[in-house]
Structures are given as C-alpha cells and as structure tokens.
Amino acid sequence: MPDGGFDDFVVERIDRLLRYATALCCDRHLAQDIVQEVLLRAQRRWSRIAATDAPYLYVKKMVTNEYLSWRRRRAASDVAAAPEVMAALSPSVGDRTDAHADRDAMRALIAILPRKQRAALVLRYYEDYSDAEIARVLGCAEVTVRSQISRALRALRVAEPAREVVR
Amino acid sequence: MTEDDIRAVLADEAARAVPGSVVVERLRAPRRRRGGLAAAVAVAAAAAVAAVSIPLMAGRDAPTAPVAPAAPAPARNVVVIGSDGGRADSIMLVRVDAGRVAVLSLPRDAWVDIPGHGMGKLNSAYLSGPEAMVAAVERLTGQPVDHYAAVEMAGFQRLADAVGGVEVCLRAPSADGFSGADFPAGRQSLSGAAALAFVRQRHGLPNGDLDRVVRQQVFARALVDKLVTTVLTDPGRRAELTALVEDVVDTDPGWSPVAMAAEATGPVRVATIPIADVNGTVGGLAVLKVDAAQVAAFTAEFFAPAGSTAPPSGPPAPGGDGCVN
Structure with a gap:
C-alpha cells in the first residue's frame, strides 16, 4: 500500500533528510520548511517515487533542488555579512587562535559559498x-562537480586532496 | 584548515537540525496552522530550559561548615566559563547570597550586545578575553559581576576526578562520538572524562545545546552538593582541591572560588535566561534571540533575596525526578 510505504519512508529517513538539509542551508528552520514542502509533494506522487530504484536519492534530489531554487527566490542579501561573519572572516588577533577559531571562520566561509558549491561540498x-x-543529485556532469568542489576548497583555503581514480 | 575541518563544521551544522518528530507531526496534520506548530516547538523548548528548582538536598541535614564565617559574606555574582580551546562552550552567572546558590545559564548561542564589539554570539565575547565576557554578561543580565572563573576541558576533567564522582540521572542511554559520551540510562556517578563528556554532549540530544545546558545545571547542582557534603568537610581534600583549582581555573587575580563554594548551605537553584526565539538566524548563523530587558527582569527576580519574592515560575524539570536527557 503506497501510503503506508510513504509513512515508513518518512519515519526511517526524516532525521537524515533534516540533517542533510540543515547542513545545506546553514539554517535549521529553512531546512525544516524545505523538507516539509518536499515531503508533502513526494507524498502526492509516492507510488511513482517508490517505483524508482532509489527513492531516498530521489527525495534527496528534490530537497537539493528545492534548496537551490529557494535560495534563488530569496533576496541575495540573505547572506548579508553579519558582524559575527565579518569577525570570523577577518584575521584573528591575540593568542586565542586555535582549531576552534579556524572552524568558526570555516563555518562563516561555508555560509557564504555560492549555493551549488555548498551543495557539492555538503554531498x-x-x-x-x-x-x-x-x-546524479545535482543533475550535472561529473566534471562540473569537480570544478564546484575545487572552487569551494579554494574559497575555504583548503588544499585539494590528491585525486584518486575517478569513478 | 583541512578537509577534516570541513567535515567537523558540516557535521556540527547538521546536528542543529530540528527533530524529525516535528516534521512527522506536521505531515500527519497538514492543515494545522503553522503558528500552532511553532508554538508547540516553543513550548517544548521552553519546558526543556525552564527554571527548575528541585530541592536536591531536601531531606539531608544542613552541612556543618568546616570554617564558621565570623560574619555573613556579602552577596557576590560570578561568571563561570567552561571553555574548549579558548572558545566558551558553557557560560553561567552564579550568585551566592548568604549561603544560597543560584545558577543562571546563559546559552552560548544567545545573540547579544558585546560592549566594544557590537552584536555577536555570547560565546564570541570570550575570544576577546574573560573581561569582555564579564562585560557582555553584565550588559545582558543587568547584574554587576564581581569575579570570573574559567576552566578548560582538561582542567574540568581533573577537577571532576579530584571531586571523585558526581551523581546524575539520565532518562535514556545516550552516546555521541564527538564528545566521547556513552552513558546508560538511570542514576550514575560520573568523574573525570565521563563527567566532561556528560556536560559537553550536544549531538544526539533531542534539544541539542539546550539539553546540554540542562545537563550542566544538573551537574553544577550535584557538584556543589558533593563539595559541601564531603570534599570540603575534609581539610586534606579541601587543601588538595584548592591547590588544583589554583592550577587549572583562570580567575581574576587574588580570588579563589573554593571558599565561596564552601558557603553553600541550601539547595542550588538553577534557571536559564528566557529565550525570545530559539530558531533565530543572523546572516545564516543559527542564534538564540533574547530580549535584554526581559533577561534583566528575569535575572533580578531569580537572584532576589530569600523570602522577598517567589522564585521565577516555570514547569518543573520534566519527570520531576531530576533525570535529564
């Protein structure tokens, strides 16, 4: 019964979807809105989604697309530099620099990455x-994925890892 | 910075996700008005952080102070900071007034005015030093601060070892690789690394940092209880602890928190400042929005001398048995 299948799917996957969406949005509330909206849509055509070979991947793709277009619909000023972001971006002074200051800075940098780079990074x-x-999730070529990730790493000032055999 | 930093930051971000149950409920009742859902979430969060004042020490005799003070010490406010690599993870304002101890938790993600620095998360004040944190806490709570005491994780662990086991109670087993937490349900005595993991764990708790705040309050209460009933009544252990505190606790010059801890006579009361919006965001950062005037009024009432006013109202800790998430 398709409806029961959907309920099971939600119970099993909801936390994972929400965490993924939250990492993507850097905003738990927006992530909740997106996941809710996507699941309401998925519920209406669940029989079709359930028939695909990877329903979870399908829904995750819906969440990703929703995030990408949602951000497009919202004003670009959404990522306006908050004082904390600015503080984290400016070089730290004093002797309290450490791994955590680095991570705060990293977090601020991730929050202002272009959305597609951020999505690639999260994935x-x-x-x-x-x-x-x-x-597959982003619906683009692998070469595009690699360039998105390498641009993101440059923005985050992280050295690119030696590339292994490309699958 | 490395790829591991990216992993850590993203995992941290992901852990802020709202609980799945919130969304499941909404899917099952799709016509429910959004406001109702938001209110339900707010109430659940409020219940988690609500003021609790279970008289933990009710039923036991008042401890006999090892050194009877000649005159009652004046009331003092102390900012207590638990930090991890120089970053403040836990901030409390503790008031000791005629033996009454009140512990007020200030969530680290509270979005506040930091004098001289502008708006920021409360914990970011500490990046400019303990004095900046003291100034931020004074501005937020409207209370003058007399002292500060800051302890790093490693120091906390040594202190917890020296105290020799603090009893807490968990509603459910919990584990989390980030903090090294791995606890069974029920009452248990924690020392050393386990005590540290208990107050640090945030991942895998239903309400994240707010659950952690409740844990820290429960731990603080049990710690003071343990100190005044056993550790500080033994002159040898007291001297040992005083020396260790001097070693691992950063305070304003010439002050030690040990004597003040020994003054505690009654149950430790704990509360968390009121949060206006648990889902606030500023520039993509998840923050807790607070209303400074509301916080100051709450703090004044919570710190008011005994008998002058009722303690701030609020639902008791869920379960009523002192057990926490």
Whole structure:
C-alpha cells in the first residue's frame, strides 16, 4: 500500500533528510520548511517515487533542488555579512587562535559559498558521496562537480586532496 | 584548515537540525496552522530550559561548615566559563547570597550586545578575553559581576576526578562520538572524562545545546552538593582541591572560588535566561534571540533575596525526578 510505504519512508529517513538539509542551508528552520514542502509533494506522487530504484536519492534530489531554487527566490542579501561573519572572516588577533577559531571562520566561509558549491561540498564531506553520486543529485556532469568542489576548497583555503581514480 | 575541518563544521551544522518528530507531526496534520506548530516547538523548548528548582538536598541535614564565617559574606555574582580551546562552550552567572546558590545559564548561542564589539554570539565575547565576557554578561543580565572563573576541558576533567564522582540521572542511554559520551540510562556517578563528556554532549540530544545546558545545571547542582557534603568537610581534600583549582581555573587575580563554594548551605537553584526565539538566524548563523530587558527582569527576580519574592515560575524539570536527557 503506497501510503503506508510513504509513512515508513518518512519515519526511517526524516532525521537524515533534516540533517542533510540543515547542513545545506546553514539554517535549521529553512531546512525544516524545505523538507516539509518536499515531503508533502513526494507524498502526492509516492507510488511513482517508490517505483524508482532509489527513492531516498530521489527525495534527496528534490530537497537539493528545492534548496537551490529557494535560495534563488530569496533576496541575495540573505547572506548579508553579519558582524559575527565579518569577525570570523577577518584575521584573528591575540593568542586565542586555535582549531576552534579556524572552524568558526570555516563555518562563516561555508555560509557564504555560492549555493551549488555548498551543495557539492555538503554531498562530498557530509554525505561522503563520490563525484558520480553528486552529479546524479545535482543533475550535472561529473566534471562540473569537480570544478564546484575545487572552487569551494579554494574559497575555504583548503588544499585539494590528491585525486584518486575517478569513478 | 583541512578537509577534516570541513567535515567537523558540516557535521556540527547538521546536528542543529530540528527533530524529525516535528516534521512527522506536521505531515500527519497538514492543515494545522503553522503558528500552532511553532508554538508547540516553543513550548517544548521552553519546558526543556525552564527554571527548575528541585530541592536536591531536601531531606539531608544542613552541612556543618568546616570554617564558621565570623560574619555573613556579602552577596557576590560570578561568571563561570567552561571553555574548549579558548572558545566558551558553557557560560553561567552564579550568585551566592548568604549561603544560597543560584545558577543562571546563559546559552552560548544567545545573540547579544558585546560592549566594544557590537552584536555577536555570547560565546564570541570570550575570544576577546574573560573581561569582555564579564562585560557582555553584565550588559545582558543587568547584574554587576564581581569575579570570573574559567576552566578548560582538561582542567574540568581533573577537577571532576579530584571531586571523585558526581551523581546524575539520565532518562535514556545516550552516546555521541564527538564528545566521547556513552552513558546508560538511570542514576550514575560520573568523574573525570565521563563527567566532561556528560556536560559537553550536544549531538544526539533531542534539544541539542539546550539539553546540554540542562545537563550542566544538573551537574553544577550535584557538584556543589558533593563539595559541601564531603570534599570540603575534609581539610586534606579541601587543601588538595584548592591547590588544583589554583592550577587549572583562570580567575581574576587574588580570588579563589573554593571558599565561596564552601558557603553553600541550601539547595542550588538553577534557571536559564528566557529565550525570545530559539530558531533565530543572523546572516545564516543559527542564534538564540533574547530580549535584554526581559533577561534583566528575569535575572533580578531569580537572584532576589530569600523570602522577598517567589522564585521565577516555570514547569518543573520534566519527570520531576531530576533525570535529564
């Protein structure tokens, strides 16, 4: 029964979807809105989604697209530099620099990455996806995935890892 | 910075997600008005952080102070900071007034005015030093601060070891690789690394940092209880602890928190400042919005001398048995 299938899917996957969306949005509230909206839509055509070989990947792709377009619909000023962001971006002074100051700065930098770079970054480093899997979720070519990630790493001032065999 | 930093930052961000149950409920009742849902979430959060004042020490005799003070010490306010690598993870304003101890938690993500620095998360004040944190706490709570005491994680662990076990109670087992937490449900005595993990754990708790704040309050209360009933009544252990505190606790010059801890006579009361919006965001950062005037009024009432006014009202800690998430 398709409806019961959907309920099971939600119960099983909701936390994972919300965490993914929160990492993507840097905003738990926006993430909740996006996941809710996507699941309401998925519920209406669940029989079709359930018939695909990877319903979870399908829904995750919906969440990602919703995030990408949602951000487009909202004013670009949404990522206006808050004092804390600015503080984290400016070089720190004093002797309290450490791993945590680095991570605060990293967080601020991630929050202002272009959305597609951020999505690629989250899929790579939060979901541990391969280039091919990321390409499937983002609906783009693998070469695009690689360039998005490498641009993001440059913005974050992280050295690129030696590339292994491309899947 | 490294790829591991990216992983850590993203994992940290992901852990801020709202609980899945919130969304499930909304999906099952899709016509429910949004406001109702928001209110339900707010109430749940409020219940988690609400003032609790279970008389933990009710039923036991008042401890006999090892050194009877000649005159009652004046009331003092102390900012207590627990930090991790120079970053303030836990901030409390503790008032000791004629033996009554009141612990007020100030969530680190509170979005506040930091004198000389502008608006920022409360914990960011500490990046400019303990004095900046003291100034931010004074501005937020409207209370003058007399002293500060800051302890790093490693120091906290040594203190927890020296105290020799503080009893807490968990509603459910909980584990989290980030903090090294791995606890069974029920009452348990924690020392050393386990005590540290208990007050640090945020991942895997239903209400994240707000649950952690409740844990810290419960721990503080149990710690003071343990100190005044056993550790500080033994002159040898008291001297040992005083020396260790001097070693690992950063305070304003010439002051030690040990004597003040020994003054505690009654149950430790704990509360968290009122949060106006638990889902605030500023420039993509998740913050807790607070109303400084409301916080100051709450603090004044919570710190008021005994008998002058009722303690701030609020639902008791869920469960009523002192057990926490």
